[in-house]
Amino acid sequence: MAKLTNKHFKEKIMSDCLTLKKSNCKNCYKCIRHCPVKAIRFSGNQAHIIGNECILCGQCFVVCPQNAKQIVDETEKVKVLLNGTDPVFVSLAPSFIANYDGVGIESMRKALKQLGFYDVEETAVGATIVKNEYDRMLEHEDRDVVISSCCHTINLLIQKHYPEALDYLADVVSPMQAHCKDIKRRFPNAKTVFIGPCVAKKDEAEYYEGVVDAVLTFEELTEWLDRENIVLEKNVDTEEYSKARFFPTTGGILKTMAKDRKDYDYLAIDGVENCISAIKDILSGKVHKCFIEMSACIGSCVGGPVMEKFHRSSIVKDYIAVSKYAGDKDFVVSQPAARDMKKNFSVIEQRLQKPSEEEIKNILCQMGKTKPSQELNCGSCGYNTCREKAIAIYQGKAEISMCLPYLKEKAESFSDTIVNNSPNGLIVLNEKLEVQQINNAARKLMNIRSASDVLGDQVVRILDPEIFNRVLRTGRDVRSEQVYLADYSRFIEESVVYDRDSHLLVAIMRDITEEKAEREKKEKISSQTIEVADKVVDKQMRIVQEIASLLGETAAETKIALTKLKESIADD
Helix, strand or coil: CCCCCHHHHHHCCCCCCEEECHHHCCCCCHHHHHCCCCCEEEECCEEEECCCCCCCCCHHHHHCCCCCEEECCCHHHHHHHHCCCCCEEEEECCCHHHHCCCECHHHHHHHHHHHCCCEEEECHHHHHHHHHHHHHHHHHCCCCEEECCCCHHHHHHHHHHCHHHHHHECCECCHHHHHHHHHHHHCCCCEEEEEECCCHHHHHHHHCCCCCCEEEEHHHHHHHHHHCCCCCCCECCCCCECHHHHCCCCCHHHHHCCCCCCCCEEEEEECHHHHHHHHHHHHCCCCCCEEEEEECCCCHHHHCHHHHHHHCCCHHHHHHHHHHHCCCECCCCCCCCHHHHECCCCCCCCCCCCCCHHHHHHHHHHCCCCCHHHCCCCCCCCCCCHHHHHHHHHCCCCCHHHCHHHHHHHHHHHHHHHHHCCCCEEEEEECCCEEEEECHHHHHHCCCCCHHHCCCCEHHHCCCCHHHHHHHHHCCCEEEEEEEECCCCEEEEEEEEEECCCCEEEEEEEECHHHHHHHHHHHHHHHHHHHHHHHHHHHHHHHHHHHHHHHCCCHHHHHHHHHHHHHHHHHC
């Protein structure tokens, strides 16, 4: 077993087994809300997984509504192994019986051999080796609290977020590693491929080089079988010596252990949040003389992220499938020496700076939270509290714009500023013609003292509803229609727009009273000018006719000229 040094961890913080399809990320924050360690950074409206914080629980992959998270497919890597000269063995996770209904190990072996694998064995063989080591450790080593190390996600949780608990973590290889080492002991030139429901196993295989050569998820295997038109035969075989098949269920490790220590408690805890609570209790000195089986997934491995994402079965149903398939005796194994079962864990440093109280307050102020009562702690951003969010902003993991109440308030404030400072009157009605919003200009136009005086009331109280009923009835908007408001002695130019999506009517009213008065004044002056011109023309015509009769000119020519003059005056 290669020792994992601090230097090694600095170089390989986390493999790229879980990645983001940037084009699909829609800035919904669902992944951060479900991430138990908040190992996701948002920038440029995109989610980014933080390698030295991520524990590869796969929750972001499970919950993402846009399928923006993807597990790196190692199928081609496995095909390269199969094309080589060395025999390739499959270590098949015991949860397969829950993922592939009614399919036993012999059916799986037959199908996988058709893909080119040399042989298929159950990872439960390695689980038996691991539980034997746990029994030996508890019997011969003076340990207070021991946390199982089968779950790589739990191991990463402690290494990255609770390094002070490393002394409690069993320094024992996982069943996957134990089994693959056993295969390579029996077949020195063999290559090994683990197949199971876990994202983290891809990372574990990469960290501990030379033990597991590749990892496939059940989903990858299913797609491969489908492409090759290989159908799994429905056949559940039985095996008495297969007790370790219980391992992928909550409490499954404990079911196989001797539990001979009478001064010891044996507990099973699943779910990252529950495991974190237990770790905190251990560190606070509340727990002693206890072996704790910890699984990151609810239901343990049968609730793994790939099974949860694609299998969608009930944990109860899956547990029953595993329980019925497990025997009541241990696999017959060749137990390695204790030194060959050792697994070294190192702290994975995060180097996150902690902001001062003053810096937190400044960030909260930027979010519009100047006093504790404004800290809603709504969790819409993904963080449990506004303070946690402020700390994440300081550490460059989050943005202020992720605060939805802040954005809503900002948008409303911006909208209100525009609406209330508009020179035009604005009234918003629902489909029942009830006033939903009215701006200052509209209130001034209709002599309304306060918006609260009319909000929620029927529009008929302040305006003739005819134009609104017409828009609702016809479905056609009204543009720049002149209306006289007799109650207010006002002329307005009114436009009414119907927003069908929001089921609202928006009325825009421009006061044209002064414009209309000015226009009428001009029209009156023009009319008076025309009247005077007519009188002048008539008088001049008489004079012209007299002169024309004397001069021998026709009155018609003069009349034409004067008529043109009159028309010119009228046009002005």
